[in-house]
Amino acid sequence: MTKFKSRHFPTGRSGILSLQEYAMQYYGGFNVILMFAALVQVTSGSPGSTLLWTMVIGEAIALALGNVLALAKTKRSYAEIFFLNDHFSLISVHEILFSPQNQAFPLLYANPVMSSGGDAFTIHFNDQIVTFHRKDWDDFELIWGWFAVLG
Numbered sequence: 001m002t003k004f005k006s007r008h009f010p011t012g013r014s015g016i017l018s019l020q021e022y023a024m025q026y027y028g029g030f031n032v033i034l035m036f037a038a039l040v041q042v043t044s045g046s047p048g049s050t051l052l053w054t055m056v057i058g059e060a061i062a063l064a065l066g067n068v069l070a071l072a073k074t075k076r077s078y079a080e081i082f083f084l085n086d087h088f089s090l091i092s093v094h095e096i097l098f099s100p101q102n103q104a105f106p107l108l109y110a111n112p113v114m115s116s117g118g119d120a121f122t123i124h125f126n127d128q129i130v131t132f133h134r135k136d137w138d139d140f141e142l143i144w145g146w147f148a149v150l151g
Helices: 015-043 048-076 093-097 140-150
Strands: 002-005 078-084 087-092 120-125 128-133
Touching: 002 140, 015 048, 015 093, 048 087, 048 093, 078 093, 087 093, 120 140, 128 140
Parallel strands: none
Antiparallel strands: 002 078, 078 087, 120 128
């Protein structure tokens, strides 16, 4: 069995901390929107209690949406790939943190295609098309070699 890890592979932290790391960009975006809403309320002369409730409810919604979007991102971000004989398995960040599933697929059905610039290639995996970028995988050439030779 041959295994490769991407730069998305979570470190030794817990699942919740890793999820929060993925959610930070969404929190920031939603908080910018909240600050704009607060600015509009302050300049329109609304009472302080309205501003307080707008911020409390808005922050709760922002945190919930940020976590949902981060959870979706962990499912789309692949952290590991395994090669075993003529099969391969892609493991997402979500599977590493919360629920391992490890489904193996034949390399024959991967249909790898290298991009024209050589900095990415796509494969077919579990009824979806997955793109491997050179910047995300330290062993990009070795992974491509497995797919190109056996796929």
